[in-house]
Amino acid sequence: MSLGILKVAAVLEQTGVKVEMMDLSGIENYAEAIKDYGKNSDTDIFGITATTPQMPAAKNITDAIRSVKPDAKIILGGPHITLVNAAYKREKLLGIDGRATVAMKKLENLFDTLVAGDGEEAIFLACDSQSPKLIDADDPKTPLFLTDKKLTELPFPARHLVDFNSYHYSLEGIRATSIIAQLGCPFACGFCGGRESPMLRRIRMRTSENIVEELIHIYKNYGVRGFMFYDDELNVNKQMIELMNLISDKQKELNVEWRLRGFIKAQLFNDAQAEAIYRAGFRWILVGFESGAPKILQNINKQATREENTRCMEIAKRHGLKVKALMSIGHPGETQETIKDTFNWLLEVKPEDFDVTIITCYPGSPYYDYAVPDARKNGVWVYTYEKTGDKLYQLEVDYTEVADYYKGDPDGGYKAYVYTNELSAENLIQARDNMEREVRRILDIPFASSAPAIRYEHSMGQFGKLPPYIFKSTIQNLFH
Numbered sequence: 001m002s003l004g005i006l007k008v009a010a011v012l013e014q015t016g017v018k019v020e021m022m023d024l025s026g027i028e029n030y031a032e033a034i035k036d037y038g039k040n041s042d043t044d045i046f047g048i049t050a051t052t053p054q055m056p057a058a059k060n061i062t063d064a065i066r067s068v069k070p071d072a073k074i075i076l077g078g079p080h081i082t083l084v085n086a087a088y089k090r091e092k093l094l095g096i097d098g099r100a101t102v103a104m105k106k107l108e109n110l111f112d113t114l115v116a117g118d119g120e121e122a123i124f125l126a127c128d129s130q131s132p133k134l135i136d137a138d139d140p141k142t143p144l145f146l147t148d149k150k151l152t153e154l155p156f157p158a159r160h161l162v163d164f165n166s167y168h169y170s171l172e173g174i175r176a177t178s179i180i181a182q183l184g185c186p187f188a189c190g191f192c193g194g195r196e197s198p199m200l201r202r203i204r205m206r207t208s209e210n211i212v213e214e215l216i217h218i219y220k221n222y223g224v225r226g227f228m229f230y231d232d233e234l235n236v237n238k239q240m241i242e243l244m245n246l247i248s249d250k251q252k253e254l255n256v257e258w259r260l261r262g263f264i265k266a267q268l269f270n271d272a273q274a275e276a277i278y279r280a281g282f283r284w285i286l287v288g289f290e291s292g293a294p295k296i297l298q299n300i301n302k303q304a305t306r307e308e309n310t311r312c313m314e315i316a317k318r319h320g321l322k323v324k325a326l327m328s329i330g331h332p333g334e335t336q337e338t339i340k341d342t343f344n345w346l347l348e349v350k351p352e353d354f355d356v357t358i359i360t361c362y363p364g365s366p367y368y369d370y371a372v373p374d375a376r377k378n379g380v381w382v383y384t385y386e387k388t389g390d391k392l393y394q395l396e397v398d399y400t401e402v403a404d405y406y407k408g409d410p411d412g413g414y415k416a417y418v419y420t421n422e423l424s425a426e427n428l429i430q431a432r433d434n435m436e437r438e439v440r441r442i443l444d445i446p447f448a449s450s451a452p453a454i455r456y457e458h459s460m461g462q463f464g465k466l467p468p469y470i471f472k473s474t475i476q477n478l479f480h
């Protein structure tokens with residue numbers, strides 16, 4: 001479930017505001033569902049959360065709401081607007097009217113109010129009828145930017161607003177759910193969104209006690225024993241071992257065994273961390289190694305060498321931890337040779353699972369923010385990694401229209417909007433598909449299956465006469 005918007009919902013509820021939550025992800029005809037909801041509810045303020053690839057859907061949802069509730073106020077928050085705003089602020093500072101400025105103007109036309117950054121305090125300003133168009137909470141100088149203390153004091157995400165049991169997620173057969181313990185990653189990988197955004201860049205932490213309290217709250221209220229930590233990287237937290245020890249102690253106290261899963265930064269990983277996380281219940285970790293080619297690791301500005309990545313795999317294996325290796329291709333200077341390096345590295349270190357994606361240049365990532373128009377070709381932008389001069393070409397994408405394709409290979413197949421001097425977008429797609437198929441075959445790792453989208457049925461409209469929460473929870477039941 002989407003924890004960010006549920007955190008915003010929790011603070012609203014705390015002050016007595018009635019909130020309803022509709023999770024439209026995974027619903028094929030989501031626009032019809034929101035229309036029916038709009039017709040049957042007296043809600044007059046709608047808040048939408050969206051990442052960049054969710055923007056076309058967010059636009060359709062906005063159109064659907066306006067078609068049944070022309071006077072409703074529609075607020076956009078979440079990663080896309082936060083990242084566009086970060087890129088936009090940089091352009092303003094440099095006096096450029098670039099593509100982030102264009103993207104920002106588009107968002108201003110589509111939505112009534114935009115909230116960039118933390119939503120917990122900003123939402124109160126946003127709901128005001130006199131609210132400015134843009135509320136910039138992604139600025140540590142404003143009180144809207146949450147401090148560690150505030151993060152600890154705020155209520156947990158309002159998970160009770162969604163039909164918890166309809167989310168099917170498990171870790172090694174144990175029912176699981178997700179949790180965010182800390183925010184931010186200080187590194188500066190070229191493909192990663194938010195390197196200019198304090199919200200996504202600054203490490204902000206709750207106390208270990210507060211995090212464990214949330215785990216216990218979930219365990220006691222929903223009977224869940226599995227927890228996926230969606231923190232960018234668990235081990236950028238200097239208190240990680242202390243947190244893991246506390247989690248182990250609590251399980252002994254409650255006489256229960258939990259299973260945990262989360263992301264680890266390869267070059268910071270060590271034996272003490274591995275021992276502590278295993279004891280706390282981790283059996284799997286996910287690591288964004290990205291590439292097996294030293295040159296590409298450098299071009300990404302990964303700050304991790306191939307040797308450090310291999311060492312991370314060895315530490316994990318030594319402590320009985322399985323690794324899902326997150327790999328990507330289509331970086332500046334990518335060639336058949338560097339892709340082969342990644343392929344060979346996977347076969348050498350033998351992760352228990354992996355995936356390979358093609359890079360998408362989203363606003364707010366260095367690849368996007370530092371790209372300039374390609375003098376040789378209209379509609380193409382080029383990013384150059386300064387230290388090596390290697391280049392990445394990007395096709396112009398209107399993110400409110402194109403659901404820039406990311407993982408998996410369902411109906412439409414994989415799409416790529418990037419290319420390098422040696423590899424075309426088609427070459428990259430082919431290389432990705434080959435690598436995934438061949439590595440899975442050789443290491444005997446089955447393809448993961450994804451749940452098909454669910455159709456919302458119009459007969460649901462009849463529930464409009466029932467209290468809204470029944471309408472909502474019935475939708476949730478049908479949908480998941």
Ligand code: B12
Pocket residue numbers: 001002003004005007008046047048049050051052053054075076077078079080082083115117118119120122123126180183184191192193194200230231232357360362363364406407
């Ligand atoms: C967990 C996670 C996922 C999970 C999502 C699970 C879920 N349902 O939430 C999974 C693994 C599925 C995932 C997938 C992807 N992710 Co992801 N993910 C994250 C991660 C690590 C944490 C998200 C989170 O919960 N944050 C904590 C909460 C508190 O923050 P938040 O959601 O932003 O919400 C706050 C504010 O934004 C704001 N807010 C949010 N919504 C609203 C709404 C309103 C009305 C208001 C007022 C405020 C508001 O208030 C909230 C509380 O402060 C972030 C990085 C990060 N640290 O945020 C990346 C991140 C969001 N993901 C990213 C990307 C790129 C992807 C993928 C495209 C990756 C890929 N190539 O496959 C896919 C896209 C999936 C999709 N359909 O959108 C990028 C987004 C870039 C962008 N331009 O949108 C991020 C920022 C990582 C990064 N640094 O580049 N991701």
